[in-house]
Amino acid sequence: MNDLSMMFAGSWLLLGVGLYGLMLAKHLLKLMIVLQVLVKAALLALISAAYLQGQGSLGQSLALTVIVADTLAAVIGLALAVQLKARMGTLMLDEMLQGEG
Amino acid sequence: MAILLLVLMLLSAVQAVHATRLLVATIWLAVLSALLATLLYLLGAWEIAVIELSVGAGLVTVLMVFVITMVGDVPTTSRLAQSGLLVGVMLAILGLLVLIAPSLGIDRPTLASAPADFATTLWAWRGLDVLAQIVLLFAGVLGILGLLSPVADAELSSVLPTATLASFNELDPQWQGIAEGQTVSGVYASPDYLAITEEALLESEHVS
Numbered sequence: 361m362n363d364l365s366m367m368f369a370g371s372w373l374l375l376g377v378g379l380y381g382l383m384l385a386k387h388l389l390k391l392m393i394v395l396q397v398l399v400k401a402a403l404l405a406l407i408s409a410a411y412l413q414g415q416g417s418l419g420q421s422l423a424l425t426v427i428v429a430d431t432l433a434a435v436i437g438l439a440l441a442v443q444l445k446a447r448m449g450t451l452m453l454d455e456m457l458q459g460e461g
Numbered sequence: 462m463a464i465l466l467l468v469l470m471l472l473s474a475v476q477a478v479h480a481t482r483l484l485v486a487t488i489w490l491a492v493l494s495a496l497l498a499t500l501l502y503l504l505g506a507w508e509i510a511v512i513e514l515s516v517g518a519g520l521v522t523v524l525m526v527f528v529i530t531m532v533g534d535v536p537t538t539s540r541l542a543q544s545g546l547l548v549g550v551m552l553a554i555l556g557l558l559v560l561i562a563p564s565l566g567i568d569r570p571t572l573a574s575a576p577a578d579f580a581t582t583l584w585a586w587r588g589l590d591v592l593a594q595i596v597l598l599f600a601g602v603l604g605i606l607g608l609l610s611p612v613a614d615a616e617l618s619s620v621l622p623t624a625t626l627a628s629f630n631e632l633d634p635q636w637q638g639i640a641e642g643q644t645v646s647g648v649y650a651s652p653d654y655l656a657i658t659e660e661a662l663l664e665s666e667h668v669s
C-alpha cells in the first residue's frame with residue numbers, strides 16, 4: 361500500500377466529510393463552501409487514480425477541466441446568492457422555502 | 462508526509478463544515494486548497510498543483526469574501542446530524558475497503574497507450590476539452606452579466622412578484638399622501654405597487 365492508494369482512499373473520506381456538510385448546511389453560502397470541498401475530493405480521486413495507472417498527464421488534463429467547471433459553478437452560484445439576498449432578504453434555506461408556501 | 466497532509470486536509474474540511482461564521486469557513490477552505498495543492502505537488506502533478514493553489518486558495522477565497530461582505534456574515538449554529546455521521550462512517554469504511562483492495566486480489570485494468578508529458582497530452586490529445594473550457598468560460602461570463610445587470614433587476618421583479626408584493630403589504634406611511642401627478646421612481650413605480658396604493662387610498666377615502 362503506497363502513498364497513491366492512500367490518497368485514493370483519503371479522497372473517499374473527504375467525500376464523506378463533504379456529504380456530511382451537505383446535510384448540515386443551512387445557509388446558501390455554506391452550501392457553496394461544502395460544494396468546493398466535494399469537488400476537491402473528486403479532484404484528489406481523479407489525480408491519484410491517474411497516477412496509479414501511470415497516466416499522470418491525462419489525469420492532469422481532465423483535472424484542469426474539472427477545476428474550470430467547478431470554479432464557474434461556484435462563481436455563478438455566488439452571483440445567484442447575491443440576487444437571492446436582494447430579492448428574498450435572507451439566505452437561510454429554511455426561510456427561503458417558507459416564503460414560497 | 463502524505464499521510465500527515467491528508468489528515469490535516471480532513472481536519473480543515475471538518476472545520477470548514479462546522480465553522481459558525483462564514484468568513485472562518487472560507488479561511489478553512491483556503492487552507493484545504495493549499496494543503497491539496499501541496500499534496501498534488503508531492504504526487505507529481507505539478508501543473509495542477511499550481512493551478513489549484515491559484516484558483517482554490519486565491520480566486521475562490523477572494524470571491525467568497527467579496528460576496529460575504531455584500532450579503533452579510535450571519536453566524537449559524539451547526540447541529541449534529543445523526544444521518545450525516547452515518548454517511549461519513551459508511552464512506553470511511555468504503556475508503557478502508559479501497560485500501561485493502563490490493564490484498565483482495567482485485568485486478569486493475571491497465572491502459573495500453575504510452576504516457577506523454579502534460580503539454581502534449583493537453584494540446585494534442587485533449588484539445589477538445591480546452592475548447593469546451595473556453596465555451597464554459599464565455600457561458601459563465603454571460604451568465605454573470607445576465608444575473609447582475611440592472612436590467613435583470615427589473616425582470617426578476619416581475620418574475621418574483623410575491624417577494625416584492627410581500628414587502629408592500631402594509632402601506633408605507635411615506636406614500637400615504639400621494640397627490641395626483643406626483644411622480645414616483647424606482648420599485649415604487651411598479652404597476653403592482655401603484656395598484657395597491659390606489660386601492661388603499663380609495664378605501665381610506667370611503668372610510669373617512
